[in-house]
Amino acid sequence: MMRKLFCIALLAAAGCCQAAVNDAIRIKDLGKISGWRENALTGYGLVTGLAGTGDSARNKATRQSIANMLSRFDMTVVADDVQSRNVAAVMVTASLSPFARAGDSMDVTITSIGDARSLVGGTLILAPLKAADGRIYALAQGPVSVGGYKYDMNGNVQQKNHPTVASIPAGATVEQGIVNDVTQGRGSVTFVLSEPDYTTASRVAAAINASLGSQLAQAADAAGIEIRIPDAKRARLSDFLMAVENVTVTPDRRARVVINERTGVVVAGGDVRISRVAVSHGELKVSILTDNTVSQPLLVSHGGEGIRTAMVSNSRVEVDERGEAGFVTANGNTVADLVQSLARIKTNTRDIISILRAVKAAGALHADLVVQ
Incomplete structure (x- = not known):
């Protein structure tokens, strides 16, 4: 079978x-314009409201984070006095779209970094999300969604999936967008193939020139095709790129x-x-x-000397x-x-x-x- x-x-x-x-395949299905990429965001936060399944008292970082959070509300608590197991320290990750604007929402993923047993029923407290440059681009907060559970008592454990990983759909709000200039200050854009190939790059350049009726495209290497933007199209760049993306070509x-x-x-x-x-x-x-x-000899039962099974x-x-x-x-x-x-x-x-x-x-x- x-x-x-x-x-x-x-x-x-x-x-x-x-x-x-x-x-023939559309050019947009073969690659993308150089500069179009998502940006990774990372943050640290606390998930509260857990039913005794949070970090234990052995996690000093969690206790210190709780004390720091309470100090924002004019409450002075020594970290050693914090004994709650209803809080878990987590890392928050997200991907910022290359065309995200302030006020847009995006999904976030939450992972426990302590010894919490489960994040079921918790709520993420406001956590800033930073990019590689150290600047804050989004804020995440809200009730977490866990696709599993873990319950244990007296040595009996019932678990489904990974309850220490959760998500918040549309749980982050973009505070600062990213300005993407696909032209990079030049009068052209670069189209990058997902699978570099000299033959395909040459065919893409030829198809663009044939479709737009001008020698605008040239294969720079096996992965990149330089496309010159006509002066008349620079004010309406989106329309020009739309025409380029819908050019069809037969890739090698x-x-x-x-x-x-x-x-x-x-x-x-x-x-x-x-x-x-x-x-x-x-x-x-x-x-x-x-x-x-x-092998069981008969004389064993009679106690014969030297006879054994x-x-x-x-x-x-x-x-x-x-x-x-x-x-x-x-x-x-x-x-x-x-x-x-x-x-x-x-x-x-x-x-x-x-x-x-x-x-x-x-x-x-x-x-x-x-x-x-």
Whole structure:
């Protein structure tokens, strides 16, 4: 059954890859404009309102944080006097959109950094979120959402997922946006391919020039295409970039065979070729079986001197060899053809993976072999 599903998946992937080669794809699906990236934000905070599942008294940092928080409200409490287990120290993380503006909301993730058992039912107290430059860009606060639980009593524990990780949907408010200048003070923008390739970069530049009717684009390298912005379009840059993004092009693809040894799945494009190769596949199975028996002499019950019970091991070796070895020849075929031939001689998926690796080592597989 696994072999049938494997062959069906391989053939379906081969057909899809062949169709994808013949179909044009929008440029926006191949990469992005340089400067468009999310910015990581990190902050430290306290989650309160826990039902005795917070940090223990051994966490001095948590007790000191509680004392510092109370001092903001004109309450002086020594950190050593704090004994609450309803509070947990957490780290707060978020991703700031490249076009976020002040007042926008974004999701945050909360992770415990102490020995809290669960964050269920807690509320995050106002926590500032900083970027790598040390400036505050957002503030996070609100009730946390935990996709699990953990309850324990008298040595009995019931747990689901990770209750020490939580999230707050739209729990952070952007206080300061990021100004992104995609032109970087120049009269051009750079389009960056997700998968660098000289052929694809050249095709993208040619497609842009053909669509816009002017020599505006030029491939700088395998990953970047420089696109000059006409003077008449600089006042309406968004419209110009929209026209560029919707230009279609047929990208060039590298031949790849992806192997997942854990699940036994092989995915290959339909255009992956194999040179002339012969594959001989046989199987030899050796089994060593041991039977342990107890030897019980009759004179033991009569107290005979020197007579005792003994453990006896009887071993046998069994050799099972397939009557005929599988032999497959391929001349100018594809990976899909080779796999079909191997399936006809009832080769299991694990052996197919080993054969493909051997074909690659022999120099007959003209594709990148990716082993996961």
